[in-house]
Amino acid sequence: MKTIDFTTVLAISIHDMKNSLSRVLNALDQIVDPETGDCHCEAPMVAQLQYEASRINDNLIQLLALYRQDQGLYQPNFACVSVHDLLEDGWLSNKPLIDHHEIECTIDCAPELEWSLDRQLISALLDNVITNTVRYTKSLIHLAARLDGELLVISIEDDGPGYPEAMLGHWSLDDGAPLNQRLGRTGVGLHFCAMVATCHANAAQHGQIVLHNKGPSGGGHFAVFLPPLAAG
Amino acid sequence: MLRLKLDTKTILIVDDYANMRSILREMLRTLGCQRLIEASTGEEALAILRNRRIDIVVCDYNLGAGLDGQQLLEQARGEGVVGLATVFILVTAENSSEMILGALESLPDEYLAKPFTKDLLNARLQRALARREPLTQVAHALTKQGAPAALIALDKLLAQPSQRRLDLLRIQADLALQCGQLDRAAAACEAALSQRPLAWALVYSGRIAEAKQDFVTADAQYRQAIELTPHFMEAHDRLAALCESREREEEALTLWQQAAQRSPKSVHRQRRLAKLAQKLDRPDLAEPAWQRVQTLAKQMHCLTAADYAGEVETLVALGNLPLAKKRCAELVTHCRRDPLAPWWFVVARLHYVHATANEEERTQVLKLLETQLAQEKPPSELGQALAAALTQLGEHSRASLVV
Numbered sequence: 245m246k247t248i249d250f251t252t253v254l255a256i257s258i259h260d261m262k263n264s265l266s267r268v269l270n271a272l273d274q275i276v277d278p279e280t281g282d283c284h285c286e287a288p289m290v291a292q293l294q295y296e297a298s299r300i301n302d303n304l305i306q307l308l309a310l311y312r313q314d315q316g317l318y319q320p321n322f323a324c325v326s327v328h329d330l331l332e333d334g335w336l337s338n339k340p341l342i343d344h345h346e347i348e349c350t351i352d353c354a355p356e357l358e359w360s361l362d363r364q365l366i367s368a369l370l371d372n373v374i375t376n377t378v379r380y381t382k383s384l385i386h387l388a389a390r391l392d393g394e395l396l397v398i399s400i401e402d403d404g405p406g407y408p409e410a411m412l413g414h415w416s417l418d419d420g421a422p423l424n425q426r427l428g429r430t431g432v433g434l435h436f437c438a439m440v441a442t443c444h445a446n447a448a449q450h451g452q453i454v455l456h457n458k459g460p461s462g463g464g465h466f467a468v469f470l471p472p473l474a475a476g
Numbered sequence: 477m478l479r480l481k482l483d484t485k486t487i488l489i490v491d492d493y494a495n496m497r498s499i500l501r502e503m504l505r506t507l508g509c510q511r512l513i514e515a516s517t518g519e520e521a522l523a524i525l526r527n528r529r530i531d532i533v534v535c536d537y538n539l540g541a542g543l544d545g546q547q548l549l550e551q552a553r554g555e556g557v558v559g560l561a562t563v564f565i566l567v568t569a570e571n572s573s574e575m576i577l578g579a580l581e582s583l584p585d586e587y588l589a590k591p592f593t594k595d596l597l598n599a600r601l602q603r604a605l606a607r608r609e610p611l612t613q614v615a616h617a618l619t620k621q622g623a624p625a626a627l628i629a630l631d632k633l634l635a636q637p638s639q640r641r642l643d644l645l646r647i648q649a650d651l652a653l654q655c656g657q658l659d660r661a662a663a664a665c666e667a668a669l670s671q672r673p674l675a676w677a678l679v680y681s682g683r684i685a686e687a688k689q690d691f692v693t694a695d696a697q698y699r700q701a702i703e704l705t706p707h708f709m710e711a712h713d714r715l716a717a718l719c720e721s722r723e724r725e726e727e728a729l730t731l732w733q734q735a736a737q738r739s740p741k742s743v744h745r746q747r748r749l750a751k752l753a754q755k756l757d758r759p760d761l762a763e764p765a766w767q768r769v770q771t772l773a774k775q776m777h778c779l780t781a782a783d784y785a786g787e788v789e790t791l792v793a794l795g796n797l798p799l800a801k802k803r804c805a806e807l808v809t810h811c812r813r814d815p816l817a818p819w820w821f822v823v824a825r826l827h828y829v830h831a832t833a834n835e836e837e838r839t840q841v842l843k844l845l846e847t848q849l850a851q852e853k854p855p856s857e858l859g860q861a862l863a864a865a866l867t868q869l870g871e872h873s874r875a876s877l878v879v
Binding site (some may be wrong): 297301319321324329332333336337339340355356364367474 | 593598707
């Protein structure tokens with residue numbers, strides 16, 4: 245796998261987290277009445293704080309994983325897991341935000357579907373995409389998993405405005421998904437997702453991610469394709 | 477999602493931070509849990525588990541100075557106080573902690589990475605309970621009547637269609653092996669392996685082959701398990717032990733070393749490595765392993781006089797006499813409750829005086845040995861160690877007396 249310039253990733257992520265923190269501090273400022281010292285917090289403010297906190301957490305998990313991959317420290321841990329449980333976890337980890345924005349979240353996956361994958365990495369990928377989707381969707385998030393030939397496809401779909409042109413298409417590290425610095429933090433996110441997909445590899449092929457705008461009414465459609473792997 | 481009732485479940489929360497305990501307590505209360513018990517250390521948790529029935533343990537990985545969450549799980553499973561029907565959820569600080577996940581020693585039902593929402597905690601509890609609750613009868617039979625009765629209870633579960641068939645077959649193989657029903661254990665492994673390759677089924681097959689004295693097959697099965705799942709630690713341990721018992725000691729030493737490198741936090745593995753390295757005259761490898769034994773066994777409260785004596789022998793071989801002397805003294809003060817301590821003290825001192833060649837000390841320790849021999853015969857597990865230490869000193873007639 246190609247290595248990236250980790251310092252660039254670090255700089256982009258720090259920039260993004262500083263932005264998040266400044267929004268958190270601003271929000272906290274508004275919560276406290278400077279005159280009386282009383283706190284009054286409306287639901288939208290709580291949601292904003294939750295969103296920023298999730299974003300910082302996603303950023304840190306990504307950074308840690310990319311750092312380890314860059315240093316050759318990460319040993320993927322492939323184990324057979326229930327794909328339905330994985331999707332449900334993705335929904336539940338983001339449930340407070342999803343509920344606040346009154347977004348409908350659906351899961352379409354056979355309960356008996358199992359796949360060998362690195363649960364930590366795929367969960368981080370899902371969290372990342374879902375946090376992002378919650379922000380851009382209008383009213384729904386659709387999580388789905390199915391078999392496509394011998395590959396597993398996990399997809400996250402929404403009815404928002406869709407992904408920007410620059411993000412569309414196939415991404416994996418071997419096809420040279422270089423870090424697109426102009427995309428900023430989104431570029432790091434994409435690179436991270438491509439890294440997670442690519443490290444799911446057997447002798448013949450490796451995973452990849454594909455971004456389309458074929459969601460309902462032109463919304464975003466994010467898919468990760470994973471090849472079958474041996475697991476204990 | 478399944479909705480199992482949590483209000484009748486007794487839940488143990490283990491975390492060294494009062495703050496985190498109170499967050500978990502509030503989350504669990506919101507989910508309808510009513511019977512909550514808290515512990516701030518692994519030792520405290522273990523004491524609670526030994527004394528009362530706990531349905532669910534929610535435990536942080538980091539617990540300060542003593543046992544960590546993983547060690548607590550291993551100890552509690554080993555003692556049977558976290559049984560087949562007990563749910564154990566391990567809370568970890570980060571999402572990708574290969575420190576924890578890198579080697580599979582004993583797996584919790586679920587890993588939960590901080591931060592998490594109460595909805596996610598609920599989902600994990602529900603799933604784990606759905607898997608564990610059907611095993612209540614089996615667990616009950618196992619504690620009250622033993623493995624054969626548990627197998628009968630398990631047969632009823634296996635007769636019904638279940639999504640968790642592989643889990644059930646694994647338990648069946650384990651119980652059948654426990655009571656020596658080799659054919660039944662083999663059938664369970666075959667049934668599981670017919671679905672897909674599984675490291676645990678290969679290891680059980682290896683153990684069955686070993687029990688039938690078919691060491692070539694056992695060796696092959698363990699190696700296949702390692703190839704399939706390199707972090708499945710039991711396969712490494714079994715293979716190393718097999719090589720050692722078949723007198724392929726150099727090979728066994730390499731295997732213990734590799735296994736200890738892959739997963740260093742196991743006392744028994746470090747002990748085996750230290751002893752074999754010492755036996756094969758590699759004190760350079762033995763000493764770091766003894767140091768690990770010291771640290772880990774102290775955490776687990778299972779440091780024995782034999783460990784001290786073993787380390788003294790290694791230290792003497794390395795010429796580190798001051799530390800060897802210190803360990804001899806520690807053996808006496810730290811192992812008061814170990815009934816074998818007086819004997820291991822003699823072994824340790826024999827090694828020590830061999831190096832110092834101090835006549836007075838030599839006479840003293842031999843006198844001490846005489847006094848003890850006058851009271852009782854040396855316990856069988858000590859005979860060889862004692863004889864070896866005496867032979868080294870040139871005390872051949874005494875050596876032949878103690879074996």
